[in-house]
Amino acid sequence: xxxxxxxxxxxxxxxxxxxxxxxxxxxxxxxxxxxxxxxxxxxxxxxxxxxxxxxxxxxxxxxxxxxxxxxxxxxxxxxxxxxxxxxxxxxxxxxxxxxxxxxxxxxxxxxxxxxxxxxxxxxxxxxxxxxxxxxxxxxxxxxxxxxxxxxxxxxxxxxxxxxxxxxxxxxxxxxxxxxxxxxxxxxxxxxxxxxxxxxxxxxxxxxxxxxxxxxxxxxxxxxxxxxxxxxxxxxxxxxxxxxxxxxxxxxxxxxxxxxxxxxxxxxxxxxxxxxxxxxxxx
Amino acid sequence: xxxxxxxxxxxxxxxxxxxxxxxxxxxxxxxxxxxxxxxxxxxxxxxxxxxxxxxxxxxxxxxxxxxxxxxxxxxxxxxxxxxxxxxxxxxxxxxxxxxxxxxxxxxxxxxxxxxxxxxxxxxxxxxxxxxxxxxxxxxxxxxxxxxxxxxxxxxxxxxxxxxxxxxxxxxxxxxxxxxxxxxxxxxxxxxxxxxxxxxxxxxxxxxxxxxxxxxxxxxxxxxxxxxxxxxxxxxxxxxxxxxxxxxxxxxxxxxxxxxxxxxxxxxxxxxxxxxxxxxxxxxxxxxxxxxxxxxxxxxxxxxxxxxxxxxxxxx
Numbered sequence: 042x043x044x045x046x047x048x049x050x051x052x053x054x055x056x057x058x059x060x061x062x063x064x065x066x067x068x069x070x071x072x073x074x075x076x077x078x079x080x081x082x083x084x085x086x087x088x089x090x091x092x093x094x095x096x097x098x099x100x101x102x103x104x105x106x107x108x109x110x111x112x113x114x115x116x117x118x119x120x121x122x123x124x125x126x127x128x129x130x131x132x133x134x135x136x137x138x139x140x141x142x143x144x145x146x147x148x149x150x151x152x153x154x155x156x157x158x159x160x161x162x163x164x165x166x167x168x169x170x171x172x173x174x175x176x177x178x179x180x181x182x183x184x185x186x187x188x189x190x191x192x193x194x195x196x197x198x199x200x201x202x203x204x205x206x207x208x209x210x211x212x213x214x215x216x217x218x219x220x221x222x223x224x225x226x227x228x229x230x231x232x233x234x235x236x237x238x239x240x241x242x243x244x245x246x247x248x249x250x251x252x253x254x255x256x257x258x259x260x261x262x263x264x265x266x267x268x269x270x271x272x273x274x275x276x277x278x279x280x281x282x283x284x285x286x287x288x289x290x291x292x293x294x295x296x297x298x299x300x301x302x303x304x305x306x307x308x309x310x311x312x313x314x315x316x317x318x319x320x321x322x323x
Numbered sequence: 324x325x326x327x328x329x330x331x332x333x334x335x336x337x338x339x340x341x342x343x344x345x346x347x348x349x350x351x352x353x354x355x356x357x358x359x360x361x362x363x364x365x366x367x368x369x370x371x372x373x374x375x376x377x378x379x380x381x382x383x384x385x386x387x388x389x390x391x392x393x394x395x396x397x398x399x400x401x402x403x404x405x406x407x408x409x410x411x412x413x414x415x416x417x418x419x420x421x422x423x424x425x426x427x428x429x430x431x432x433x434x435x436x437x438x439x440x441x442x443x444x445x446x447x448x449x450x451x452x453x454x455x456x457x458x459x460x461x462x463x464x465x466x467x468x469x470x471x472x473x474x475x476x477x478x479x480x481x482x483x484x485x486x487x488x489x490x491x492x493x494x495x496x497x498x499x500x501x502x503x504x505x506x507x508x509x510x511x512x513x514x515x516x517x518x519x520x521x522x523x524x525x526x527x528x529x530x531x532x533x534x535x536x537x538x539x540x541x542x543x544x545x546x547x548x549x550x551x552x553x554x555x556x557x558x559x560x561x562x563x564x565x566x567x568x569x570x571x572x573x574x575x576x577x578x579x580x581x582x583x584x585x586x587x588x589x590x591x592x593x594x595x596x597x598x599x600x601x602x603x604x605x606x607x608x609x610x611x612x613x614x615x616x617x618x619x620x621x622x623x624x625x626x627x628x629x630x631x632x633x634x635x636x637x638x
Contacts, residue, residue: 101395148393148422156393157422160413166383167418170390170398177351177373177396197414200383208375 042089042260050256052319053123054084058285059312060119060132066305068136071144074295076116078220078253078280079187083120085259086185095125098152104182105171107156109164110189110218111145112297118142118151126153162195164188165215169205172213172273187216191223194232199244205273206245213273214266215246218253220282222293241275253278286311329492332470332525333431336488337362339474340399341369349397350478353388355381361401361431361488381406385414385428392424397478403437404430404446404487408453419483420456427477428453431488433463434575435603435620436525438490438613445608451580453485454553460506461553463487463574463582465527466495469550472504480506489525491613496528509556515543518635519563522573523549523582529617530573532624533631542635552582557589564594571599571634575622578602599634601627 042050057080065071087093091104108117115135122129127141134140141150145159155171158164168186175182192198205213217237225231234240238248247269251258259278266274282296283289286308300308344350344366356379358364367374377384381402388398400407407430408415419426430449437445453461462477462484464470470488477484512527513534522530527548534544545567547559564570570590572583583600590596603620617623621630 105394107390156390157418160417162382163386163389163414163418166386166414167390167393169383170387170392171394172390173375173387174351174391174394174396197380197382197386200377200380201386204377204380204383204387207378 042257047256048319050084050088052316053088054081055285055312055315055319056123057084057116057119059309060122060129061115062286062300062305062308062312064115064118064132064135064142065299067133068299070136070299071115072112072297073115073289073300074222074282075110075113075189075218075220077284077286077289078282079113079218080116080284081254081256082187082216082218082259082278083117085256087120087124089260090263091185092182095153098126102180102182105155105168105184107164107168107171107184107186108146108158109168109186110161110192111158111164113189114146117146121153124153161189161192162197165198165201168213168215169201169210172205172210173208175212176210183212183214185214187218189223190217190219190221190228190234191231193217193234193237202241202244202246209271210273211270214263214276215273216276216278218280219277220280222282222291222296224296226293237277246273246275248275248277250277251279253280254284285315329494330467331489331492332464332467333362333488333490335467335470336429336474336486337365339471340366343475343478344370344373347397347478349395351375351391351396351398353377353384353398353400355379355384355402355406357402357431361403361429363401381411382414385411385426386418388426389418389424392426393422397425397427399427399429401429401431403444404433404449405444408446408449408485412452416456420458423458423482425481426483428483428485429488430485432490433487434489434524435608435616436489436491436575436613438616439610441610442607447577447603447608448580449485449487450552450576450582454580454585458483459553460484460551462551463524464550465524465548466493466497468495468497468499468502469504472502473550476504476506487524491525493525494528496531504550507551507554507556509559510548510550511545511559512548513544513546515545516567517543518569518571518631519545519547519567520571520573520631521547521549521560521563521582521586523552524575526573526575526622529622529624530627533628536624536628537632542632544631544635549582552585555585555589557593560586560589561593564590564596568596569634569638570596571601571631573622573627574602576602577605579605597637599630601630
């Protein structure tokens with residue numbers, strides 16, 4: 042990737058962060074922290090990696106994406122809007138009665154959402170099912186999923202991990218968005234999950250560790266993932282919860298709190314300044 | 324007429340899946356290390372490339388099935404009723420039913436007729452648990468022919484279905500020449516206006532024997548087989564309430580949450596009559612041979628005859 046391409050992705054990811062802030066502000070609820078930490082991964086997947094068609098969201102040979110940490114959908118919704126699945130304005134109705142964008146992803150109501158998620162630990166199993174379906178039908182599509190680092194405390198994640206390795210699902214790539222925080226505190230304090238790399242390796246995964254905000258590293262890991270045969274891939278992405286909004290970064294309190302008007306304006310100003318900076322340098 | 328050979332509905336289910344899979348390539352079957360018991364082993368033997376053992380991990384099995392359905396397959400996820408609907412309840416609720424995915428959940432070893440394994444394995448709550456989930460179809464076939472037809476209907480229906488399978492070999496009473504299964508439609512097996520007997524699962528044949536015996540005593544019971552507990556056949560129930568004025572429900576399930584409650588909910592809204600709910604009276608089962616347990620829990624024909632007679636005389 043050349044620097045201008047990276048810059049384009051950075052601009053898109055910053056816009057996605059704006060969307061997450063807009064959505065949660067308008068909803069007066071939601072989860073900005075993890076939405077911001079995973080925004081770069083979502084952006085790369087939808088704008089560089091995945092073979093999808095926003096005009097035909099149910100295209101049967103498309104690559105699939107399952108947001109296992111469903112609560113971080115505000116920035117995913119923003120990425121889908123940027124990609125053209127629906128109008129940006131939908132973000133202002135997030136979590137409103139009758140709105141298309143639910144508090145957690147709803148595959149029945151939202152174009153581009155491949156699986157309904159929200160109950161932690163369940164999305165990865167569905168991703169395994171999609172990957173298995175591709176194998177059974179000799180289809181070449183790939184399946185991607187993003188989990189939270191708190192989410193891996195769920196036993197079902199490890200049931201699914203065993204299943205993926207046992208069935209040699211090398212068309213499955215899971216990201217763990219390691220922002221280090223969950224509702225009750227740091228992941229280390231609440232229920233330490235380390236060493237996560239060794240855990241996934243011992244469960245039969247090829248593991249890559251990256252900086253989840255570095256597009257070169259995301260690209261490199263996904264390119265390597267394509268070369269892995271006979272086993273699933275886990276990309277452990279170190280991230281900053283609240284990334285891009287100064288007062289939200291690494292603050293556990295921003296897991297599930299919406300910004301008020303003043304905070305919304307400050308966050309938006311910061312993100313807009315970043316976009317201006319990036320665009321000015323283009 | 325019906326064959327005399329006894330067969331468990333779990334076995335009929337395995338046979339039906341095999342039969343259907345011959346012409347339907349989308350059927351994929353999952354089990355959680357109980358294939359030999361749930362009888363998905365019959366399918367495994369014939370279609371090994373479309374059978375996946377998930378190991379003892381029911382939650383993941385249901386989630387994987389949801390993913391397959393999202394990708395266009397027709398997955399069947401089987402385990403014991405207890406673990407399928409209990410352990411994996413939330414996966415069924417959130418990953419399958421909320422997106423209304425085309426997953427069939429098969430719960431075997433339902434009811435006290437599971438027998439010797441005892442209370443931990445005798446699921447008496449599955450119908451109640453499943454019918455509270457929006458959009459779930461709940462089926463409880465009563466014999467071999469009904470299970471064969473119900474399985475076909477479940478596969479042909481586009482949406483989530485829970486189908487209840489029994490461990491105990493039971494005799495068939497339906498006539499394969501004339502039997503037809505329609506999802507959501509009850510079947511009147513005997514006509515009569517003294518009392519309406521509404522039964523489901525293996526209790527239907529016991530109730531049939533009881534009603535035939537009562538007929539000799541001059542009591543004309545109407546017997547209705549409700550194989551689809553959700554969506555329930557409101558019409559047949561309301562008609563029975565109007566024409567008999569008295570209902571008795573019979574099921575191998577807790578009296579809370581099952582067929583009895585489903586029937587009560589219909590009549591209380593449309594035509595209130597007195598309903599006696601026969602089933603397991605809000606207690607756990609225990610170990611023992613299935614037939615002895617059915618007798619202990621008073622779900623066999625002689626016990627049912629007494630209960631039906633009492634209901635007919637209590638109008």
